[in-house]
Amino acid sequence: MTSSTGYYIANLAAYFLIYCTFTLGLNISFGMTGILDFAFVTFMATGAYFAGVTALGPSTPGSEIYYILGLNWPFPLDLLVGAAAAGLLGGLVGLLAMRRLRSDYLAIVMVAVWTIAWNLVSNFSNLFDGTQGIVGVPQPLSTNFNTDPNSYVYVFIPLAAIVIGILLVIGYCIERSPFGRALRAVRADPDVASTFGKPTFRLRLTSVMLASAYAGIGGALTIEFIGAMNTSGWAIIETVIVFTALLVGGRGNVFGAILGALLVRIVIIEGTGLLPQIPGHPELLGAFRNIAIGVVVILVLVFRPQGVLPERRRLYFEQPNRERKARKSIRAISK
Amino acid sequence: MLSASDAILQVEHVSHAFGGVRAVQDCTFSVPAGSISGLIGPNGAGKTTAINVVGGALKLQHGRVRYAGVDTSGWSPAQMARQGLLRTFQLSREFARLTVLENVLVAATGQIDETLRGALFRRRAIRARERQLVDQARQILSNFGLDALRNDWAETLSGGQKRLLELARAVMARPKLLLLDEPMAGVNPALIDRIEGHLRELRDQGLTLLLVEHNLNVVERLCDLVIVMAEGRTLAEGTLADHRANPEVVRAYLGSSGTVGGARV
Numbered sequence: 375m376t377s378s379t380g381y382y383i384a385n386l387a388a389y390f391l392i393y394c395t396f397t398l399g400l401n402i403s404f405g406m407t408g409i410l411d412f413a414f415v416t417f418m419a420t421g422a423y424f425a426g427v428t429a430l431g432p433s434t435p436g437s438e439i440y441y442i443l444g445l446n447w448p449f450p451l452d453l454l455v456g457a458a459a460a461g462l463l464g465g466l467v468g469l470l471a472m473r474r475l476r477s478d479y480l481a482i483v484m485v486a487v488w489t490i491a492w493n494l495v496s497n498f499s500n501l502f503d504g505t506q507g508i509v510g511v512p513q514p515l516s517t518n519f520n521t522d523p524n525s526y527v528y529v530f531i532p533l534a535a536i537v538i539g540i541l542l543v544i545g546y547c548i549e550r551s552p553f554g555r556a557l558r559a560v561r562a563d564p565d566v567a568s569t570f571g572k573p574t575f576r577l578r579l580t581s582v583m584l585a586s587a588y589a590g591i592g593g594a595l596t597i598e599f600i601g602a603m604n605t606s607g608w609a610i611i612e613t614v615i616v617f618t619a620l621l622v623g624g625r626g627n628v629f630g631a632i633l634g635a636l637l638v639r640i641v642i643i644e645g646t647g648l649l650p651q652i653p654g655h656p657e658l659l660g661a662f663r664n665i666a667i668g669v670v671v672i673l674v675l676v677f678r679p680q681g682v683l684p685e686r687r688r689l690y691f692e693q694p695n696r697e698r699k700a701r702k703s704i705r706a707i708s709k
Numbered sequence: 710m711l712s713a714s715d716a717i718l719q720v721e722h723v724s725h726a727f728g729g730v731r732a733v734q735d736c737t738f739s740v741p742a743g744s745i746s747g748l749i750g751p752n753g754a755g756k757t758t759a760i761n762v763v764g765g766a767l768k769l770q771h772g773r774v775r776y777a778g779v780d781t782s783g784w785s786p787a788q789m790a791r792q793g794l795l796r797t798f799q800l801s802r803e804f805a806r807l808t809v810l811e812n813v814l815v816a817a818t819g820q821i822d823e824t825l826r827g828a829l830f831r832r833r834a835i836r837a838r839e840r841q842l843v844d845q846a847r848q849i850l851s852n853f854g855l856d857a858l859r860n861d862w863a864e865t866l867s868g869g870q871k872r873l874l875e876l877a878r879a880v881m882a883r884p885k886l887l888l889l890d891e892p893m894a895g896v897n898p899a900l901i902d903r904i905e906g907h908l909r910e911l912r913d914q915g916l917t918l919l920l921v922e923h924n925l926n927v928v929e930r931l932c933d934l935v936i937v938m939a940e941g942r943t944l945a946e947g948t949l950a951d952h953r954a955n956p957e958v959v960r961a962y963l964g965s966s967g968t969v970g971g972a973r974v
Contacts, residue, residue: 544829548828551822551828551832552814552835553823553824554828555811558806562805562806563802565766569766569786569787569790569795570790570878571790687860687862688808688811689860691843
């Protein structure tokens with residue numbers, strides 16, 4: 375394996391790990407709670423920008439790059455600020471929109487939230503330098519390990535793996551807990567859930583805040599890895615791709631979320647990138663990518679609506695094989 | 710009219726309108742504690758709306774609701790549930806992608822563990838509590854003949870099994886007052902007998918039941934008190950025999966032919 379192939383694969387691994395934060399996050403809001411969180415990429419951008427301006431020093435007058443904060447804080451404080459900012463924004467959106475609105479109307483509001491945020495950041499250039507975005511964000515631990523831009527990925531991968539490991543464990547604990555069960559009850563029927571005394575609003579709000587914090591962590595990792603973020607990095611299509619990844623992998627299942635990140639972010643997005651270019655039409659590659667995403671969504675929803683790794687039926691204090699045996703004996707008796 | 714001490718639920722001059730349509734107008738009735746009461750009336754009489762207002766699913770526009778001696782006007786369904794007032798729905802509304810057992814588990818009220826903090830930091834304590842809840846839920850499922858199906862997705866149950874699951878779920882919540890919206894709708898005669906048995910059992914355990922029902926055979930066999938509604942108002946309260954003799958009720962609901970829902974009236 376040549377060093378350039380190794381570098382390419384290492385980069386893919388880094389992107390895959392980052393993408394896992396998105397699918398794991400969306401798995402909480404959409405997968406477990408059923409919220410059509412179409413503003414998802416906004417929370418990713420919030421995390422990225424806030425982590426960036428926390429890690430960067432103050433914007434220097436005369437450099438014509440303007441941004442807020444500039445705290446010069448070290449890792450992992452920037453990551454935590456990014457996660458907190460995204461989580462709080464998620465909470466604010468939830469507070470305003472979720473008390474009364476459900477499913478489809480909430481989805482429309484979420485798209486509106488993205489539109490407002492995207493236009494605000496694009497046009498209000500004192501926030502995060504408008505459409506130019508922020509650049510030169512320091513890479514965490516790069517000075518400790520004396521890396522150059524090419525070898526940094528090998529420091530980043532274990533770092534990201536630890537973060538994703540923690541997020542995966544949290545997601546798994548939620549999935550298996552009474553809290554996760556209440557979220558799924560709210561997903562199935564919020565009215566009935568509230569009939570049983572479930573605080574549906576609080577549950578949905580917690581879910582969106584947590585998912586937004588996950589997205590924020592993913593955004594922070596993104597800006598820490600590539601050092602820059604601008605408005606083209608969080609177009610609405612990016613939300614659609616995360617949804618696709620979760621639908622393909624299997625919503626409501628943390629391992630489905632991971633598999634979806636692998637299948638969609640790596641196989642489809644990178645795969646279409648390897649297609650031969652049509653001479654004179656370089657823009658067609660992007661179009662192919664979007665067509666592939668659309669086709670995959672339709673195929674999955676028609677042929678395997680629960681995804682490759684569907685939500686698992688949870689057994690309580692009993693072994694799976696015992697259940698199988700019991701079923702066999704029931705069948706035998708009924709024959 | 711019952712005195713406040715006898716009645717677990719008192720609905721006083723309640724009105725509710727959808728835009729210009731007055732679904733419930735000046736509706737007043739009481740439900741005695743420990744009874745099975747019936748709420749009957751023609752389609753569009755406002756029975757379900759009345760139940761929705763009592764349970765908090767619809768906002769109370771006029772009047773007052775007193776439940777267990779407390780003015781609960783304007784309470785949310787979740788608040789009512791925590792105080793022991795529960796309702797079921799005309800169409801079975803199981804939690805689709807939860808197993809049968811989970812449907813019952815989730816119904817347990819007062820679950821302080823259903824928080825993010827609980828999910829992450831109190832796993833050992835929760836496990837012990839879950840074990841208790843699972844034992845309790847499986848006992849209830851056995852009573853309703855559903856224990857063998859406990860690990861199936863609830864959406865795969867038949868219509869009749871879903872009706873039983875609704876009741877099992879309600880029992881798990883340990884309510885004091887259960888509002889049942891047409892529990893026998895679309896249920897075969899054999900299962901009707903079983904559900905009736907379960908409802909009597911619940912009453913004998915001290916639960917109060919108010920059921921909206923069109924099947925007058927069931928109402929006759931089960932209900933100690935029958936409230937008749939028509940055009941959003943309470944027309945009469947009494948036994949079904951009283952209502953048979955009441956020309957106003959016969960005209961409004963029971964009909965001159967003498968039979969409704971298969972029952973001679």
